[in-house]
Amino acid sequence: MSTSKGIPGLQRVDHIGITVPDLAKATRFFIDVLGCEYMYTLGPFQSEENWMSEHLNVHPRAVMKELHFFKLNGVAIFEVFEYSAPDQELSPPRNSDIGGHHVALYVDDMSAAVAHLKSHNIQLLGDPTASKGPSEGQQWLYFLSPWGMQFELVSYPHGKAFDHNPEKFIKKVSE
Numbered sequence: 001m002s003t004s005k006g007i008p009g010l011q012r013v014d015h016i017g018i019t020v021p022d023l024a025k026a027t028r029f030f031i032d033v034l035g036c037e038y039m040y041t042l043g044p045f046q047s048e049e050n051w052m053s054e055h056l057n058v059h060p061r062a063v064m065k066e067l068h069f070f071k072l073n074g075v076a077i078f079e080v081f082e083y084s085a086p087d088q089e090l091s092p093p094r095n096s097d098i099g100g101h102h103v104a105l106y107v108d109d110m111s112a113a114v115a116h117l118k119s120h121n122i123q124l125l126g127d128p129t130a131s132k133g134p135s136e137g138q139q140w141l142y143f144l145s146p147w148g149m150q151f152e153l154v155s156y157p158h159g160k161a162f163d164h165n166p167e168k169f170i171k172k173v174s175e
Helices: 023-033 051-056 110-119
Strands: 016-019 037-042 063-072 076-084 103-106 123-130 139-144 150-155
Touching: 023 037, 023 063, 023 076, 110 123, 110 139, 110 150
Parallel strands: 016 076, 103 150
Antiparallel strands: 037 063, 063 076, 123 139, 139 150
């Protein structure tokens, strides 16, 4: 009888998939703003059967026009899709919406990163904010991609309070 928890053999996150309204514009964002390296392209994909619905949970007549893979600093992989579908939702979810999400990117120098985003006319959501509690020592800032997806910069070059004194912050989580 196994007592391990989680998916057997799970090692790491492999990639993050993102759907965008315009793959050419998104490519410029991933390369010029985030500094990703373009890897390769796949597509188009569509099916006259129900394959798209059964395998991807999209409308059966959805067309995945094309997708690009990007690598960020040799670590993160972004799989960026452009779809068309009869029932496609065109507004990105907010963090408070079900399915809301963001991608957090660690930076060594928050000021330099913010200046870079400003130089590319990226919409910033406020100013860098200092965290408190277990995350004290961290600064963060949300920004929006050109299609409205939320990204976050985080920086804690000297660690977080939790890193220096985890016992102070650990609470029993019900299992």
